[in-house]
Amino acid sequence: MERIGAVQACVDKIVAARTKEIDIKFGYVHLYSVSQTCALLAMKRQQNVELAAIAGLLHDIYAYQTGNRKDHAHQGAAAARKILQELNLFSEEEIDMISHAIYRHSDKDEVDSPFDEVLKDADALQHFLIMPLVAPAPHEAARVSKLKEELGIQ
Numbered sequence: 001m002e003r004i005g006a007v008q009a010c011v012d013k014i015v016a017a018r019t020k021e022i023d024i025k026f027g028y029v030h031l032y033s034v035s036q037t038c039a040l041l042a043m044k045r046q047q048n049v050e051l052a053a054i055a056g057l058l059h060d061i062y063a064y065q066t067g068n069r070k071d072h073a074h075q076g077a078a079a080a081r082k083i084l085q086e087l088n089l090f091s092e093e094e095i096d097m098i099s100h101a102i103y104r105h106s107d108k109d110e111v112d113s114p115f116d117e118v119l120k121d122a123d124a125l126q127h128f129l130i131m132p133l134v135a136p137a138p139h140e141a142a143r144v145s146k147l148k149e150e151l152g153i154q
């Protein structure tokens with residue numbers, strides 16, 4: 001099975017199980033948008049496009065599994081590892097890469113590996129683009145401004 005599709009199917013089940021309609025809507029919108037933005041930035045920065053798209057799909061999965069956002073990056077790294085191991089389609093090295101990016105994704109004011117940075121930037125960009133006329137959140141403003149520059153936007 002195509003691996004991104006296999007992960008999408010897992011994510012779909014988890015999001016669909018939320019009880020509030022608004023959580024379901026934002027769950028799909030955010031996770032798929034971050035996944036697509038990860039793919040775009042990974043292409044531009046010569047990072048692994050497939051693994052970046054999968055990191056985007058899974059990055060907030062703990063929050064959708066539990067309804068709890070507290071420490072969701074660290075908890076989510078373990079949750080994503082479990083999902084990927086159960087799929088049995090990924091090497092341990094690939095799982096480590098995805099899981100590490102998820103573990104670090106809330107640390108937006110620190111710079112990690114180029115692969116980790118793809119996920120942080122995609123997440124920050126999607127938080128901004130959902131309401132593009134509103135100023136980005138202060139902790140993501142510097143990233144969004146750098147991203148606009150990278151994308152050739154004034």
Ligand SMILES: [Fe+2]
Pocket residue numbers: 059060072073105106
């Ligand atoms: Fe997050």
Ligand SMILES: [Fe+2]
Pocket residue numbers: 030034059060123
């Ligand atoms: Fe997110």
